[in-house]
Amino acid sequence: MAAQREHPRTPNLARFALRLYALLLRLFPLSFRTEFGAEMQAVFAAQLDQAARQGSRAVAGFFARELTQAPRAVWGVYHLRRYQDGSSAGPGAVRPRLRDLLRAALDPQVHLPASDGRAAWPQAVLEVALFAGLGGVLILETYLPLPLRPAPARLVAGWVTEGLPFVLFGLGLYRGLPAWAYPAGGALLGQLLLSAQGPARAVFVALLVGLSIALAGGLALAARRPTLRAALRAELPPAAIDLGRSLARDWRRLSFGFYGLLPPAIRLAFDDGFVDHRTPWLAAAVLFMVAGALAYSRSRTSAGQAVALLGGLSAALSMAVLDHAHYAPGLAGAGWVLRLALPLAGIALAPLLAAIWQDAFRRVEGQE
Amino acid sequence: MLVRIKRVTPSDEPIDNLLPLREPTFFILLSLAQGDMHGYAILKEVETLSRGKIVLSTSTLYEALARLLEQGLIAPVELANPDGADGEETKHPGKPRKAYRLTRRGRRVLEAETARMHNLVLAAQQRLGLQ
Numbered sequence: 422m423a424a425q426r427e428h429p430r431t432p433n434l435a436r437f438a439l440r441l442y443a444l445l446l447r448l449f450p451l452s453f454r455t456e457f458g459a460e461m462q463a464v465f466a467a468q469l470d471q472a473a474r475q476g477s478r479a480v481a482g483f484f485a486r487e488l489t490q491a492p493r494a495v496w497g498v499y500h501l502r503r504y505q506d507g508s509s510a511g512p513g514a515v516r517p518r519l520r521d522l523l524r525a526a527l528d529p530q531v532h533l534p535a536s537d538g539r540a541a542w543p544q545a546v547l548e549v550a551l552f553a554g555l556g557g558v559l560i561l562e563t564y565l566p567l568p569l570r571p572a573p574a575r576l577v578a579g580w581v582t583e584g585l586p587f588v589l590f591g592l593g594l595y596r597g598l599p600a601w602a603y604p605a606g607g608a609l610l611g612q613l614l615l616s617a618q619g620p621a622r623a624v625f626v627a628l629l630v631g632l633s634i635a636l637a638g639g640l641a642l643a644a645r646r647p648t649l650r651a652a653l654r655a656e657l658p659p660a661a662i663d664l665g666r667s668l669a670r671d672w673r674r675l676s677f678g679f680y681g682l683l684p685p686a687i688r689l690a691f692d693d694g695f696v697d698h699r700t701p702w703l704a705a706a707v708l709f710m711v712a713g714a715l716a717y718s719r720s721r722t723s724a725g726q727a728v729a730l731l732g733g734l735s736a737a738l739s740m741a742v743l744d745h746a747h748y749a750p751g752l753a754g755a756g757w758v759l760r761l762a763l764p765l766a767g768i769a770l771a772p773l774l775a776a777i778w779q780d781a782f783r784r785v786e787g788q789e
Numbered sequence: 790m791l792v793r794i795k796r797v798t799p800s801d802e803p804i805d806n807l808l809p810l811r812e813p814t815f816f817i818l819l820s821l822a823q824g825d826m827h828g829y830a831i832l833k834e835v836e837t838l839s840r841g842k843i844v845l846s847t848s849t850l851y852e853a854l855a856r857l858l859e860q861g862l863i864a865p866v867e868l869a870n871p872d873g874a875d876g877e878e879t880k881h882p883g884k885p886r887k888a889y890r891l892t893r894r895g896r897r898v899l900e901a902e903t904a905r906m907h908n909l910v911l912a913a914q915q916r917l918g919l920q
Contacts, residue, residue, distance in 0.1 A: 445848075457851045460887060464828045465847045487846045494848035501856055 435469055442487070448495045525780035526724035545718040548601040548677075551608060552714045554585050555684040556707035563691075563703050583612065586681070598667035603674045604714070607681020615685050673726060675772035677717055679765075680730050683710050683737060686765055690741035690758050700747045706740035709733055723777045730769050738762040804894070807860065810902045813843055817853055818862060818899045821891040825866050828854070831889070854889060862895030 442465050446458055465487070472483040558578050586608035593602020610629075667674070687706050713733015720726045742755045810818070813835065820826060820834035828850060836844050845853075857863045868888050891899070913919070 442847075449848075453851075453855060457855065460828055461847050461851050464832065464850070467829045468832070468847065486844060487848065490846035491848045494846070494852040497852040498855060501852075501859060 603678030604681030611685030
């Protein structure tokens with residue numbers, strides 16, 4: 422870019438600022454960047470140069486102005502393109518429309534990886550194994566009368582609940598993280614979240630969010646920079662490379678991974694009330710959970726996967742509301758379950774919805 | 790009888806529909822009233838005309854320029870000699886080759902907005918006895 426030509430007065434920090442600004446420009450639509458990108462970078466460089474002459478206060482004010490006004494400008498530009506005639510939208514109205522999103526959600530994914538439940542029933546059974554295993558333990562713990570539950574059996578049940586996700590996830594990492602390992606990761610995460618209390622939980626969540634953003638940003642950057650990808654491939658351990666490949670193959674799997682939070686969520690929603698439990702609702706919740714997982718494993722469209730996850734999750738947690746109502750008439754328990762279900766549904770669906778958006782975006786760019 | 794409703798594109802919109810102008814937009818058009826300018830010059834001119842009250846970021850400026858182009862109030866022009874009269878490289882690397890010109894429609898909008906504000910000021914002065 423012309424703005425990044427070597428200039429005798431541009432220090433390293435200024436070059437770094439120019440690179441950051443180039444990244445910021447990617448928030449704008451492609452057609453806008455094509456038309457104005459070079460100019461904007463040149464003007465940015467000129468303003469930065471002038472601010473640098475005036476001192477650090479001027480530079481700080483300049484950066485603050487650029488950062489605070491950018492979101493509104495981005496919104497304004499996207500708003501502009503809406504008024505263009507759809508049939509002659511020009512060289513890049515790359516914002517996907519509703520019909521693009523629906524098409525991306527409903528088109529079957531024909532190029533399936535070999536080890537995938539959508540392609541083979543045995544794989545689907547493996548993908549559902551975690552939910553069936555943990556659900557089975559939940560049912561035994563809840564409905565088996567106490568005299569029939571000796572201490573050793575309760576111990577084994579605890580091992581299965583704690584250990585099954587750990588084993589499956591470890592095995593999955595060894596095998597390059599196939600689809601069946603993702604829910605195990607989610608279940609492990611759920612157990613960690615449940616065992617952390619108060620401030621520790623908040624710190625844990627903050628760390629997790631921060632790491633996820635850093636990982637997503639790193640993956641996105643590596644996807645765009647072949648030299649960086651090659652360098653990372655040389656430096657990273659094989660397990661990390663396999664993780665990247667697994668995600669790159671189909672990162673809808675992250676949604677399935679977050680669905681793995683459901684077994685601990687069911688345990689929490691039913692208040693651990695396993696002593697002489699008489700309502701059938703926990704069994705129904707487990708059934709819905711397993712059915713949702715199986716429907717997801719076999720669904721070939723993004724829309725089908727989203728419906729399966731959302732259906733399984735909401736049906737399972739609705740059973741907890743009925744269970745609460747049995748012991749305490751009224752919908753007092755409903756609010757609490759809703760506070761659990763809504764964030765969980767949002768987290769589980771976010772990767773799927775982002776993948777649909779990305780597919781629609783690619784379709785629109787491919788049509789330009 | 791079928792009535793054809795012509796879809797109004799931004800450049801066909803009646804001038805009155807574009808008023809009142811936002812302050813930054815007004816100053817951008819005002820700066821172009823003097824002559825063709827590229828983006829950086831517009832930024833500086835807006836700051837000068839507004840006496841430092843309006844300092845635009847690059848993103849805001851170009852969002853405004855894109856909107857004004859769409860509305861037909863300005864038009865892009867190629868600079869004849871972006872590297873200066875004697876061909877020497879300028880102080881700023883990558884000086885843009887594109888400038889902007891106020892169109893006839895843009896001038897009419899600017900005049901209409903000026904007249905509107907003038908009427909406002911007159912009414913206020915009469916009411917407040919400031920004349």
